[in-house]
Amino acid sequence: MKISHKMKIILLVPIISTASGCASLGVEPWERDLLAKKEMSLTSSAIDSAFDDHIYFSKEASSGGKGFGGGGCGCN
Amino acid sequence: MQLTQNKPNKKVNVKLALTAATSALLGLSSVAQGNETSELDSWSFDTAVLYYGEIDRVTATEAMIGATKTFDDDSILNLKLTFDALTGASPNGAVAQPTTQTFTRPSGNGEYQTPANETPIYDGFRDTRVQLNAQWTQPIASVYTVSGGVHLSKEYDYLSLGLNGSVAYDFDRKNSTIAFGASYFQDTYNPVGGIPNPFSVMIPGSGDEDVDDPTRLGKDDTKTTADIMIGFTQVINRRMVAQLNYSYSMVDGYLNDPYKRLSRVNANGEALDYVYESRPDSREKQSVFAQTKYNFAADWLNDTVLDVSYRYMWDDWQIDSHTVDSRFYIPIGTSSYLEPHFRVYQQTAADFYRPFLYESDDELPAYASADLRIGEMTTYTVGLKYGTLVNGDDELSFRLELYTQKPTNAGFNEPGVLASQDLYESVNAIIGQVTYSF
Amino acid sequence: MQYISKISVLVTLLFGLLLSISSVAGETVTSRQALEQALAKHKGEVVYLDFWASWCVPCRKSFPWMNMVQEKYQTKGFSIISVNLDADYALAQKFLKENPASFSVIYDPKGKLAKHFKIQGMPSSMLIGRDGKIKQRHTGFFAKKIPQYQQEIEKLLAQ
Numbered sequence: 001m002k003i004s005h006k007m008k009i010i011l012l013v014p015i016i017s018t019a020s021g022c023a024s025l026g027v028e029p030w031e032r033d034l035l036a037k038k039e040m041s042l043t044s045s046a047i048d049s050a051f052d053d054h055i056y057f058s059k060e061a062s063s064g065g066k067g068f069g070g071g072g073c074g075c076n
Numbered sequence: 077m078q079l080t081q082n083k084p085n086k087k088v089n090v091k092l093a094l095t096a097a098t099s100a101l102l103g104l105s106s107v108a109q110g111n112e113t114s115e116l117d118s119w120s121f122d123t124a125v126l127y128y129g130e131i132d133r134v135t136a137t138e139a140m141i142g143a144t145k146t147f148d149d150d151s152i153l154n155l156k157l158t159f160d161a162l163t164g165a166s167p168n169g170a171v172a173q174p175t176t177q178t179f180t181r182p183s184g185n186g187e188y189q190t191p192a193n194e195t196p197i198y199d200g201f202r203d204t205r206v207q208l209n210a211q212w213t214q215p216i217a218s219v220y221t222v223s224g225g226v227h228l229s230k231e232y233d234y235l236s237l238g239l240n241g242s243v244a245y246d247f248d249r250k251n252s253t254i255a256f257g258a259s260y261f262q263d264t265y266n267p268v269g270g271i272p273n274p275f276s277v278m279i280p281g282s283g284d285e286d287v288d289d290p291t292r293l294g295k296d297d298t299k300t301t302a303d304i305m306i307g308f309t310q311v312i313n314r315r316m317v318a319q320l321n322y323s324y325s326m327v328d329g330y331l332n333d334p335y336k337r338l339s340r341v342n343a344n345g346e347a348l349d350y351v352y353e354s355r356p357d358s359r360e361k362q363s364v365f366a367q368t369k370y371n372f373a374a375d376w377l378n379d380t381v382l383d384v385s386y387r388y389m390w391d392d393w394q395i396d397s398h399t400v401d402s403r404f405y406i407p408i409g410t411s412s413y414l415e416p417h418f419r420v421y422q423q424t425a426a427d428f429y430r431p432f433l434y435e436s437d438d439e440l441p442a443y444a445s446a447d448l449r450i451g452e453m454t455t456y457t458v459g460l461k462y463g464t465l466v467n468g469d470d471e472l473s474f475r476l477e478l479y480t481q482k483p484t485n486a487g488f489n490e491p492g493v494l495a496s497q498d499l500y501e502s503v504n505a506i507i508g509q510v511t512y513s514f
Numbered sequence: 515m516q517y518i519s520k521i522s523v524l525v526t527l528l529f530g531l532l533l534s535i536s537s538v539a540g541e542t543v544t545s546r547q548a549l550e551q552a553l554a555k556h557k558g559e560v561v562y563l564d565f566w567a568s569w570c571v572p573c574r575k576s577f578p579w580m581n582m583v584q585e586k587y588q589t590k591g592f593s594i595i596s597v598n599l600d601a602d603y604a605l606a607q608k609f610l611k612e613n614p615a616s617f618s619v620i621y622d623p624k625g626k627l628a629k630h631f632k633i634q635g636m637p638s639s640m641l642i643g644r645d646g647k648i649k650q651r652h653t654g655f656f657a658k659k660i661p662q663y664q665q666e667i668e669k670l671l672a673q
Contacts, residue, residue: 026251026311029635030599030628034315034371036569039381039405039413042309042319042367047511048461048475050158051126051138055507059481061423061450062389062397064323065363069221069244070253070309071317075636076150076218076572076654148657150572218635218654249634 029074036073043067091514095119098143098155120144124511131504133197134164151214158207165197169336169446170350171432172196172497177347180278182269182335195501198335205231211240219246227261236263238301253309259302266296267334274354275440278337291352299329315371325361338446339432344492348435353445355428356393363389381405395450397423411465417477419457425486426450431499448500452486455479459507470514477507545597545622546630552595552618553646559591560670561642565628567599568609570636576655577613583667584617590671591644597622599636643670 027035034040043049049067057063095116122142129135138160145153168179170190177190181200190196211225220243227238242257265271270292278291307321332355339347367385372378383403390396401419408414428443429451459477466472483500490499543551553561564580566573584594594617600606601623610619622628631640634653641650650666652659 025313026248027314028625028628029249029633029638030565030567030625031314031601032311032636033567033569033601033605034373034379035311035317037371037379037381039379039407040317040369040371042317042369044383044403044405044415045511047122047124047140047142048509050140050156051124051509054138054160055128055479056421059449059479059503060397060421060453060455061395061426062361062363062387062399062421064303064325065305065321065365065387065389066367066385068242068253068255068257068305068307068309068319068321070246070255070307070319071311071369073570073636074246074250074311075570076215076656150656 032072032074035071036075040071042069042071091116091119091121094121094143098145102153118146120513122511122513124509126507126509129506130164132165133503133505134162134166134201136160136162149215151212154209154211154213156207156209156211158205158209160205160207162201162203162205164201165199166201166335167448167501168196168198169333169353170196170339170347171341171345171446171494171499173339173347174493174496179350182267184269193497195498203231203233205229205234219250220244221246233266233268234263235266236261238262242305251311253307255305255307255309257303257305257307261301263299263301263329264296265299265330265334269334270295271297271330272332272334272352274332275351275444278350278352297330299327299331301325301327312368315373316368318368319366321363321365323361323363323365325359327359327361329357331355331357331359333445333447336445336447338430338444340435341432341491341494342435345490345494345497346492347432351433353447354443355445356443359391359393361389361391363387379407393450394427395423395425397421413463415461415463417457417459417461419455421453421455421457423453425452429486431485431488432494448483451483451500453481453483455481467514470512472513473509473511475507475509475511479505479507481505545620545624545627548620549595549597549627552620553642556593556595557646558644559593560587560644560667562592562594562667563640563642564594564596565599565631565633565636565638566596567636568605569600572655573637574609574613575657576637577615579655579660579663581614581616583664587667587671592667592671593617595620597627599623599625599628641666641670644673 053063098119122140122144124140126138127135128138138158140156140158142154142156147153170177170179172193172195175192177196178187179190179196179198180187188198188200207227207229209225209227211223213221213223215221222243224241225239227236227240229236238259238261240257240259242255244253244255246253271294273291273293276291303323303325305321305323307319309317309319311317332353334352336353337350338353340349340351341347365385365387367383370382372380372382381404383405385401387399388397389399399419399421403415403417406414426445428441428445429447430441430444431446433440433444457477457479459475461473461475463471463473481503483502485500490497562580562583564576566576580594580596584592596615596617597620598606599622603621603623606621620627637655639652639655640648643649649670652663
């Protein structure tokens with residue numbers, strides 16, 4: 001599909017503004033008290049996820065897609 | 077020298093025994109005298125039991141024990157052993173009829189019957205499975221995290237071996253993380269009665285491996301699954317973190333369900349015979365996943381955390397799905413919590429899904445399956461989890477969930493007698509779990 | 515009507531004045547002043563300045579070592595000054611109860627000192643030489659780097 005020059009600029013603007021917006025996201029290393037809490041980890045419970053993933057894989061047609069690190073206390 | 081609080085003797089002995097046993101098993105250096113407390117602190121154990129029970133259908137019990145050791149260099153080893161036992165009945169793919177139906181058992185030895193006006197189900201499964209997982213995670217140069225693991229799972233008719241690996245990079249004062257992961261699984265299916273010949277007609281007495289059987293292709297078959305995933309995690313502010321992932325999966329090999337068939341019906345919806353199903357020998361899946369966690373930390377909401385995620389999956393079988401999953405963590409006092417859970421799932425049918433075949437079709441379709449698992453459906457899960465600290469920092473939790481699966485008609489006619497049958501029976505299940513971590 | 519508006523302006527001004535007085539009075543010593551005082555007290559000594567918080571797991575691991583090192587090198591002119599960055603004072607106290615510190619603690623709940631020293635991660639530490647200048651900076655606490663940390667301290671003590 002041919003994208004005109006004008007279209008390219010229109011498409012780039014939200015991407016660039018999101019990316020530069022991303023640069024202002026985040027906190028200082030000493031402001032991670034809430035993020036360090038166990039309940040703020042992206043995987044609420046690895047044990048529950050493992051059981052649930054097995055159930056839903058057996059009963060439905062979709063699986064996976066989630067579960068990577070990041071967030072948390074950011075220590076060391 | 078700093079000593080941590082000693083916990084009640086009985087529990088320390090259990091943990092010490094488990095630590096010593098696991099260390100010995102792994103060939104790790106035995107606990108040095110006087111270093112027992114810090115050695116114990118570097119180990120943590122998880123045990124859990126789950127019960128899954130569908131009304132009138134499948135029930136499963138799973139038990140898991142896991143051990144996690146954190147080494148001095150902050151690397152982590154996790155070992156997990158899981159057992160599960162499955163019993164009960166599953167639909168065999170044929171449609172309900174106003175008369176009794178007779179089917180052959182997968183083993184070929186004998187038959188079973190389905191009463192009139194009931195969904196044909198096969199009740200013969202008694203399966204136990206053992207699974208072993210080992211995962212190693214290593215932080216490198218403070219900004220990289222590398223992880224690798226193996227998986228082994230064995231049940232009566234199935235063997236699965238797998239490897240996984242991932243690399244994550246933190247940047248911008250660890251506010252951002254980019255991660256890349258890959259996994260590879262090799263599975264071997266050795267179904268009772270051998271691999272059925274797709275679309276062959278079910279013949280009573282078939283499945284005997286000694287006899288040259290036109291309905292059987294062989295004893296076993298394999299499938300491989302290769303996955304890659306890219307993820308991006310961003311701390312939004314002091315209370316919020318978000319993640320965005322993209323996954324690609326390629327499955328190749330034997331993808332049929334050897335125990336499932338389709339009814340071949342006449343113009344009046346009456347079943348004339350039953351044929352084994354046939355699926356493509358590859359499946360390419362992709363998904364995008366977005367999740368956010370928000371800590372309210374406001375006085376009246378007191379450190380509650382809202383977790384919302386959405387996944388969109390699409391594949392080359394023309395199945396599309398949407399999953400919305402949400403949890404709300406509510407702390408109670410300083411040592412307990414309640415966590416309600418709500419999940420909604422919706423999928424479209426595979427392009428070769430059909431509830432039955434017509435005998436009058438001049439040509440068989442390339443592929444066909446009546447497995448509701450790849451049909452159109454909506455499912456709902458509602459649950460509640462309660463957790464509390466016991467004995468210091470051990471955690472005990474209870475989880476109860478209700479799962480309902482509602483298959484729907486993706487636009488197929490229901491001729492003749494089928495109009496008064498329920499071809500899309502809902503399944504309701506209860507899930508109960510107890511977890512103890514120490 | 516005019517009286518009401520005049521009185522409300524006066525009340526607002528008075529309220530604002532009271533608030534500002536109380537905030538100044540409440541914070542008897544700022545974290546910056548506390549650090550300057552502590553550094554002045556240990557002038558000519560080697561100072562290990564450590565930034566920690568109750569929610570930081572490696573911080574918990576660093577306390578036993580810091581207690582040990584404080585005792586070991588104290589007579590040679592070595593001191594540890596720690597800066598706590600918990601926004602909630604109660605959490606810092608709970609941590610100290612479970613992990614007692616034999617070294618001094620300065621409270622910096624608003625993170626002003628952390629920002630001034632441009633802390634890049636938790637925990638963070640700095641070694642200040644006898645001349646009062648920062649000689650080493652560390653981000654994170656790694657058990658396997660303990661020999662290296664001690665070597666750095668000994669090198670500065672020898673000066």
